[in-house]
């Protein structure tokens with residue numbers, strides 16, 4: 576769920592569909608839009624010599640897409656053994672129950688309402704399937720239930736909507752909170768600095784090979800937007816829609832409703848920090 580198209584200064588993306596790293600393959604869902612960029616990225620992740628795979632974000636409830644994910648894994652000699660969700664937005668999670676039915680897998684997510692089976696996901700959990708290791712990284716902010724998955728063997732991180740391959744993401748107020756989101760970006764920055772992660776496998780848009788650059792770009796973009804919102808309020812534009820019209824004048828109007836959610840999150844942040 577994006578609130579802007581490609582932005583100046585943003586790291587350029589590479590692979591959009593197919594193999595992205597030694598362990599991650601993207602099956603692009605046929606749901607492109609202003610909000611979902613090229614469509615949702617459904618990731619199949621597995622050890623190269625294993626016949627078991629994990630699927631992250633089955634995507635929308637589209638039978639053709641869900642079957643294509645199963646077939647893509649099967650063509651590589653793999654059976655889907657587990658389904659994970661980065662968060663509960665329908666473009667990532669709507670097809671999860673149907674996909675679980677097709678594959679006989681459980682669904683693990685932070686939000687208990689999205690799970691199938693008795694296992695959830697929590698900060699610090701390490702998921703191992705067929706020798707594959709994924710570490711759960713809590714990254715609230717886009718939504719309260721947003722998670723990333725660190726794939727250490729490929730020095731990669733699957734970011735859902737927390738970082739996109741193009742543009743920037745929505746802080747979906749009131750569920751998403753800006754303070755949480757900034758903390759999450761800093762958590763991802765430490766993955767790039769301390770754990771050597773260099774590849775972003777996003778929930779929408781192309782793969783980014785400069786993970787640290789992407790995180791720094793997102794932090795800088797957020798600081799820039801926040802300063803713009805603060806100035807707009809100081810100039811007397813107090814209503815969220817009014818702030819959007821001033822701050823997001825350069826963004827396509829179809830994205831303004833999403834931008835308004837981010838503005839509401841920014842107004843809340845500024846108020847809580849006594850800045851307006």
Ligand SMILES: [Zn+2]
Nearest residue numbers: 576662664736
């Ligand atoms: Zn989302």
